[in-house]
Amino acid sequence: MLDLFRKDTFRHGVHPPEMKDDTAELAIRQFPFAQVLIVPLSQHLGKPARPVVREGQEVVRGQTIAEPDGFMSVAMHAPASGLVRRIMLAPGITGTKVESIYIEPYPASTQEIDDGEPCSLDASPDEIITAIQNAGIVGLGGAAFPTHVKLKPPEGKHLDTLFINGVECEPYLTTDYRVMLEQTEDVFTGIRYLLRATGTSEAIIAIEANKQDAAERFRSMCPDDLPVSVRVSPVKYPQGAEKMIFSALIGREVPSGGLPADIGVICCNVATTAEIGRLLPRGRGIQERVITIGGPGVRRKGNYRIPIGTPVRFALEQCDPVDDISRVFMGGPMMGPTVSNLDIPITKGTSGITAFTTAETGGSTGNKKVYPCIGCARCVEACPMFLNPSQLGILAKNEEYEQMAESWHLMDCFECGACTYVCPSHIPLVQYFRMAKKMVRKLSAA
Numbered sequence: 001m002l003d004l005f006r007k008d009t010f011r012h013g014v015h016p017p018e019m020k021d022d023t024a025e026l027a028i029r030q031f032p033f034a035q036v037l038i039v040p041l042s043q044h045l046g047k048p049a050r051p052v053v054r055e056g057q058e059v060v061r062g063q064t065i066a067e068p069d070g071f072m073s074v075a076m077h078a079p080a081s082g083l084v085r086r087i088m089l090a091p092g093i094t095g096t097k098v099e100s101i102y103i104e105p106y107p108a109s110t111q112e113i114d115d116g117e118p119c120s121l122d123a124s125p126d127e128i129i130t131a132i133q134n135a136g137i138v139g140l141g142g143a144a145f146p147t148h149v150k151l152k153p154p155e156g157k158h159l160d161t162l163f164i165n166g167v168e169c170e171p172y173l174t175t176d177y178r179v180m181l182e183q184t185e186d187v188f189t190g191i192r193y194l195l196r197a198t199g200t201s202e203a204i205i206a207i208e209a210n211k212q213d214a215a216e217r218f219r220s221m222c223p224d225d226l227p228v229s230v231r232v233s234p235v236k237y238p239q240g241a242e243k244m245i246f247s248a249l250i251g252r253e254v255p256s257g258g259l260p261a262d263i264g265v266i267c268c269n270v271a272t273t274a275e276i277g278r279l280l281p282r283g284r285g286i287q288e289r290v291i292t293i294g295g296p297g298v299r300r301k302g303n304y305r306i307p308i309g310t311p312v313r314f315a316l317e318q319c320d321p322v323d324d325i326s327r328v329f330m331g332g333p334m335m336g337p338t339v340s341n342l343d344i345p346i347t348k349g350t351s352g353i354t355a356f357t358t359a360e361t362g363g364s365t366g367n368k369k370v371y372p373c374i375g376c377a378r379c380v381e382a383c384p385m386f387l388n389p390s391q392l393g394i395l396a397k398n399e400e401y402e403q404m405a406e407s408w409h410l411m412d413c414f415e416c417g418a419c420t421y422v423c424p425s426h427i428p429l430v431q432y433f434r435m436a437k438k439m440v441r442k443l444s445a446a
C-alpha cells in the first residue's frame with residue numbers, strides 16, 4: 001500500500017534493520033558503580049544547575065548536589081554515596097568542556113536510597129511542575145529538554161492531548177521497550193501527574209508494531225478511570241519523532257518554526273513518564289537511568305539501570321568489548337552522536353551506547369569514502385520533513401548557511417539521519433546540517 005493512503009504513519013521515511021533482537025528480551029539489570037562518577041551541571045538544554053556541595057564533602061546517594069538556576073534549569077542528585085573529589089571542567093559529548101562534579105563512591109556504597117518529601121497526585125499543577133524540576137527530570141529520549149518547562153505552555157496556548165512516546169524507532173535500542181514491560185504501573189502513575197499538570201483531558205500512548213506485547217500490556221492493565229488509548233503504528237524510521245507522531249495519529253501538523261503547543265498537544269517520552277511515576281511519590285531525584293548497551297562491539301549486551309556520571313569507557317569494559325571497536329554512538333546509530341572521547345559520562349539524555357567494529361563501519365576511523373552527489377533524489381524521498389537534503393548539502397559545502405535557513409528550511413530538519421542512511425554516495429548530510437544549524441544560530445545571535 002502507498003504511504004499516502006496508509007493510516008497511523010507519516011509519509012516518506014526509511015526502513016533500517018531494527019537490530020533489537022539481541023537485547024529486547026533481556027530484563028533491566030542494575031549496573032555497578034565506577035571508581036569515579038562525573039556529573040555534569042549541564043546535562044539539559046538551558047542553564048546549568050548551581051552546585052550546593054563543595055570539594056571534600058561527603059554525599060549520600062540521591063542527595064541534591066546542584067539546584068536549578070532559574071526556570072530553564074533542573075536539579076542534579078548524587079548517583080552514589082561517597083566523596084566529592086573535584087568540581088571542575090570535564091569533557092562533554094559536544095567536544096566542549098562542562099563544569100562537573102566528580103564523585104568517588106565509597107567501596108561500600110549500596111544501591112539503597114532514602115525517600116524524600118513525596119508529591120501527591122492531588123498536588124496543584126504548579127506544585128507538580130516544581131516537583132518535576134526538583135527531581136531533575138529531563139526528556140530521557142535523548143533531547144534532554146527540561147520536562148517541567150514543556151508542561152507550561154506559552155501564554156494563550158491550550159493543551160488538549162498528551163502523547164506518551166513509546167515508539168523507540170532507533171535501531172539497537174530497547175530501553176523504552178523494557179521500561180514499558182517492566183514499569184507499566186509507573187507509566188500510568190506518570191500519566192496521572194502529567195494530565196493534572198498540563199490540564200489535558202486524554203493521553204495517547206504511541207507504540208510501533210514491533211512492540212505489540214507492550215501495547216497489549218498497556219491495554220489490559222490500564223485503570224478504568226484513566227483516559228488512555230494505545231495506538232500502534234507500522235514500523236518505519238523516524239516514526240518516534242514527535243512531529244511524525246502528531247501527524248500520523250491525529251493528523252495535526254506543527255507549523256514550521258512552531259511548537260507542539262501551537263496545535264494543542266504535548267509529547268513526553270515513555271521512560272521520562274515512568275520516572276515521573278516512580279520518583280515523585282517517593283520524593284526522589286533522578287540519579288540513574290535505563291540504557292541499552294549493544295551493537296557488535298560488545299558481547300555482554302543488555303538493558304541496564306546505570307548511575308548518571310558513569311564514564312562510557314567503564315560502561316563498555318563491563319560489557320565485554322571486542323578488540324576492534326571502531327565507532328561508538330551515544331544512543332543509536334541513526335541519531336546518536338559519535339563518541340570521540342570514552343571518558344565522557346553517561347548523562348540523563350543517554351538512551352544507549354552502541355559500539356561497532358571496523359567490519360560494519362568500513363575502516364579504522366569509521367568513515368566510508370564519500371563520492372559526489374549523483375542527483376538520485378533518494379534523500380528527498382526519504383526526508384520526513386519534505387526538505388531537499390541534496391540541495392541543502394551543496395549549500396552546506398559552500399557555507400551558504402543563511403540561504404539554507406531562509407530558502408530551504410534548514411531549521412525544520414530534526415537531524416533524523418534518514419537522508420544520510422539512503423545516500424549511495426555516503427555524503428554525511430546530517431553531519432553537515434548539524435554544523436550548519438549551529439552556524440545559523442551563531443549568526444542570528446550575533
Ligand code: SF4
Nearest residue numbers: 383413415416417419
Ligand atoms: S534533512 Fe534532516 S529531517 Fe530530512 S532526512 Fe535529512 S536529517 Fe532527516
Ligand code: SF4
Nearest residue numbers: 373374376377379423
Ligand atoms: S541521496 Fe545522495 S547522491 Fe542521491 S541526491 Fe541525495 S545527496 Fe545526492
